[in-house]
């Protein structure tokens with residue numbers, strides 16, 4: 130795989146909150162929120178609109194659907210798919226407690242507890258059990274990992290607390306100085322589910338159904354699915370799920386879906402590569418998953434986040450890692466949205482979360498937008514850049530160093546150490562040090578790449594580490610441009 134596409138893949142996971150689809154106006158598709166609550170169709174109560182105008186526009190398409198459903202208990206109607214899952218739950222009397230649905234179709238969603246849950250609770254994994262609604266095929270590669278489940282990684286010493294943060298509800302704060310690359314906290318999620326629920330059933334008005342009606346139908350199914358997933362949880366975990374924030378109270382989302390939309394983290398692709406190396410090419414990989422956590426879901430957003438949440442497959446847990454140093458008492462933040470787009474676009478993405486971001490970047494959009502546009506326009510493949518520099522003696526000796534240091538400074542000014550470009554430039558510096566035989570500087574730059582790459586793939590580091598062996602002499606470009614010595 131080309132390096133740039135690997136870098137971009139890492140970039141995709143730079144924002145960690147999952148964009149689980151929230152409810153939108155059936156006509157204009159704009160999401161609702163506290164300032165603009167959506168209202169259900171008074172007759173069928175199955176679709177939502179932001180106002181009378183949108184409702185009028187859609188009436189012709191909606192009419193047959195509306196007639197069919199008026200007077201029926203639309204919201205609690207369980208569809209076939211959910212009934213199957215519910216039955217599997219009721220039939221359970223096996224030990225361990227795992228209503229394994231023998232799915233004919235590997236893509237079929239099954240309910241399962243990972244690691245396995247036992248009737249005798251004392252046998253359960255001490256780090257907790259995750260209630261999962263996942264495609265059938267995924268269970269085997271997860272459970273076949275050697276030594277599964279590994280213990281949940283832990284911080285060197287307790288590093289966080291949950292506290293009230295004025296203006297943003299509960300949030301997380303550092304209780305000791307934290308260094309970039311440190312694990313702050315890790316946790317098995319309460320539940321893991323598909324980001325999108327694709328309805329397996331046809332809405333009652335079949336071929337006449339609009340996209341929005343299909344969508345609403347799928348949302349109702351998802352709520353039913355969540356009810357079953359919650360019913361399988363230990364009572365304290367159910368209570369923890371229900372206690373989480375819900376920013377989707379006014380948009381027609383059902384309560385459990387609202388909590389999912391507000392609090393879930395995407396698992397992303399990276400954790401799968403070790404256990405299913407060809408996952409990107411596999412037809413079954415159609416379902417992206419997200420998880421909701423008791424503590425990690427309490428972390429607030431910043432457009433210059435100081436931490437990142439990633440999924441660690443061997444322990445089946447989400448791991449929170451610092452991407453820059455955090456002082457005692459500093460709020461720990463992650464990003465809920467793409468960060469290199471302009472402020473107005475970020476605010477639009479954040480609107481369904483029910484707040485207006487007031488971080489440093491959002492407070493001075495003129496300065497920040499220009500810098501972020503420069504960052505977004507830059508693309509650098511570290512290995513290609515080094516090769517070009519090594520093969521072209523006309524390029525100044527400090528050509529790459531200047532460029533990378535400048536870009537890293539820009540990223541630091543914007544609080545974007547979490548961006549894939551930052552570790553890419555740190556890797557360029559490390560490779561220049563190797564090429565010029567600077568052992569100590571190589572190890573220092575490598576340490577920086579390692580810290581950031583651990584935030585992407587906890588415990589192991591991302592693919593960039595393959596370019597930077599621990600022993601400087603083993604680096605591919607070691608001593609290849611000796612006369613550029615001592616530039617750093």
Ligand SMILES: C[S@@+](CC[C@H](N)C(=O)[O-])C[C@H]1O[C@@H](n2cnc3c(N)ncnc32)[C@H](O)[C@@H]1O
Nearest residue numbers: 297298299374376392426427428429430482484
């Ligand atoms: C995932 S929850 C975070 C925990 C939440 N603060 C709580 O009390 O449980 C997301 C919600 O937190 C609040 N929030 C997150 N980041 C915020 C920020 N930067 N400013 C204001 N509110 C924020 C919003 O209400 C949002 O819907």
